[in-house]
Amino acid sequence: MVRTFDPNLSLEAADLACIRDDRVLFEHLGFTLATGELLMLEGRNGSGKTSLLRILCSIRLPDAGAVWWCGEEVQRLGPDYHEQLSYVGHKDGIKQDLTPEENLRMARALGRPSPELDIPEALELFGLYGFEDVPTRTLSAGQQRRVALARLVATEAPLWILDEPFTSLDRDGIGVFESVMETHLERGGMIVMTTHHRVALEGERVKRINLTA
Amino acid sequence: MSALSTPRAMALLLRRDLLLAYRRRAELINPLLFFVLIATLFPLGVGADSRLLQTAGPGIVWVAALLAALLSLDSVFRSDFEDGTLEQLMLSAHPVSLLVLAKVFAHWLVTGVPLILVSPLIGVLLSIPSRAMPVLVASLALGTPVLSLIGAVGVALTVGLRRAGIILSLLVLPLYVPVLIFASSAVDAASSGLPVGPQLYILAAMLVAAVSLAPVAAAASLRVSLS
Numbered sequence: 395m396v397r398t399f400d401p402n403l404s405l406e407a408a409d410l411a412c413i414r415d416d417r418v419l420f421e422h423l424g425f426t427l428a429t430g431e432l433l434m435l436e437g438r439n440g441s442g443k444t445s446l447l448r449i450l451c452s453i454r455l456p457d458a459g460a461v462w463w464c465g466e467e468v469q470r471l472g473p474d475y476h477e478q479l480s481y482v483g484h485k486d487g488i489k490q491d492l493t494p495e496e497n498l499r500m501a502r503a504l505g506r507p508s509p510e511l512d513i514p515e516a517l518e519l520f521g522l523y524g525f526e527d528v529p530t531r532t533l534s535a536g537q538q539r540r541v542a543l544a545r546l547v548a549t550e551a552p553l554w555i556l557d558e559p560f561t562s563l564d565r566d567g568i569g570v571f572e573s574v575m576e577t578h579l580e581r582g583g584m585i586v587m588t589t590h591h592r593v594a595l596e597g598e599r600v601k602r603i604n605l606t607a
Numbered sequence: 608m609s610a611l612s613t614p615r616a617m618a619l620l621l622r623r624d625l626l627l628a629y630r631r632r633a634e635l636i637n638p639l640l641f642f643v644l645i646a647t648l649f650p651l652g653v654g655a656d657s658r659l660l661q662t663a664g665p666g667i668v669w670v671a672a673l674l675a676a677l678l679s680l681d682s683v684f685r686s687d688f689e690d691g692t693l694e695q696l697m698l699s700a701h702p703v704s705l706l707v708l709a710k711v712f713a714h715w716l717v718t719g720v721p722l723i724l725v726s727p728l729i730g731v732l733l734s735i736p737s738r739a740m741p742v743l744v745a746s747l748a749l750g751t752p753v754l755s756l757i758g759a760v761g762v763a764l765t766v767g768l769r770r771a772g773i774i775l776s777l778l779v780l781p782l783y784v785p786v787l788i789f790a791s792s793a794v795d796a797a798s799s800g801l802p803v804g805p806q807l808y809i810l811a812a813m814l815v816a817a818v819s820l821a822p823v824a825a826a827a828s829l830r831v832s833l834s
Contacts, residue, residue: 452698453833473702477700484691492627499619504701
C-alpha cells in the first residue's frame with residue numbers, strides 16, 4: 395500500500411517580487427500549487443529562478459508579497475513548514491567527510507524519516523548500493539548528486555523544492571529520478587523545480603512559469 | 608513516521624560534528640598548538656624571572672586561550688555554509704537555535720576542552736602557584752564556553768562574507784574583554800590567596816546568559832547571512 399499525502403495541502407504565492415542589487419528580477423508573481431502538481435520554473439540564467447526557490451523555502455524573504463502553505467504564511471509557520479518540505483539546492487548539502495549513509499541519517503534526523511524506505515533502500519533506489527560506507531568525498535559528482543537526491547526519498551515531505559536536480563546526473567540517473575518524481579506526484583506530493591533539461595513528465599499537472607517573460 | 612524529538616536531533620547533530628572533527632583531526636590540533644606555543648614562548652621572551660611571570664601569568668594564559676578560541680571560530684559554520692548543509696539545518700523541522708546550541712557545544716568540546724586539559728601544564732610553565740590551579744581550570748571551564756557561544760554569533764553574522772577574518776575579530780574581541788578581565792582577575796586573586804568567589808560567579812552568570820541568548824542571536828544571524 396502506497397501512502398498518500400493529505401489531499402488538502404496547497405502552496406500559494408501572491409505578488410512576489412525579488413530585487414537584487416537594485417535590479418528587479420521579477421515582480422507580481424503568483425501561483426497556486428495543489429497536490430499532485432509540478433511547477434516548472436523557466437528562464438534565462440540570472441532571471442531569479444534560484445532566488446524564487448529560496449523565497450519559497452523561506453530561506454530568503456521576498457521583497458514584496460508572501461507565500462502561504464495551506465493558507466498560513468510560511469514565515470509564521472517556521473519549523474512546521476520546514477517539516478513539510480525537502481530542498482535540494484545548487485549545493486548538494488552533504489558532508490564530504492561522511493559516508494552516504496551517515497549523511498542520510500542526519501537528513502532523517504532533521505526532517506521526518508520516511509516510513510517506507512530506510513537508508514539502504516533509498517541509496518539502492520539511486521544506484522548507490524555498495525557505496526554506502528565510503529566517504530562521499532571519493533564519489534563522483536554525479537554520485538554525490540544522487541546522495542543529495544536520495545535525501546528526498548529517505549525523508550517524507552510532501553513538498554519538494556529542487557534547483558537543477560539533474561545537474562551532473564547521467565542518463566540512467568535522470569531516468570531514475572524522473573520515475574521517483576512521478577511516484578511522488580502520484581502519491582499527492584508537490585514539486586517546484588528549475589531545470590534546463592527536458593523532463594518526461596507532461597499533462598495537466600505540470601504548470602510552467604517563465605521568469606524571463 | 609513523525610519527526611524525531613528535538614533533543615534526539617540535537618544529539619545526532621552533536622555526534623555528527625564530533626565525527627567530522629575526528630575525521631579531520633589534524634585541523635583540531637591548530638588552536639591547541641597555538642595556545643601552547645604562546646604560553647611557552649612568553650617566558651623565553653620576557654625572561655625566566657618567576658616573580659614577573661607570576662604577575663603576568665594569569666593574563667598570558669587567558670590571552671592565549673582567547674586568541675586560540677578566535678582562531679578556531681570560523682570552523683563552527685564555515686564548512687557547513689560552503690557545502691550547503693547549513694541550508695539544510697535552517698530548513699529542519701527543529702528550532703534552529705537549539706541546533707546551533709548543539710553545534711557550538713560540539714565546537715567547544717573539540718576546541719575548548721583540550722585547552723582546559725593542558726592549562727595546568729601551562730600554569731606550571733608560567734609559575735602560577737599550585738593553589739591557583741583549580742581556579743585557573745575553573746575559570747577556563749566557565750569562560751571558554753562563553754567564548755565559543757559569543758564567537759558563534761560573530762561567525763553567523765560574517766559567514767556569508769568572503770574575507771571575514773578581520774571583521775570577525777573586530778566584532779567578537781570587544782565582547783570577549785569582560786570574560787578576559789574577570790577570568791584573569793580570578794586567577795590573579797587566587798595566586799595571592801584572596802577569595803575568588805565574586806569573579807567566578809560573574810563568569811558563571813556570563814555563561815548562563817550566553818547559553819540562553821547566544822543561540823537565538825546566532826540563529827537569527829544565520830538567517831540574515833543565508834538570505
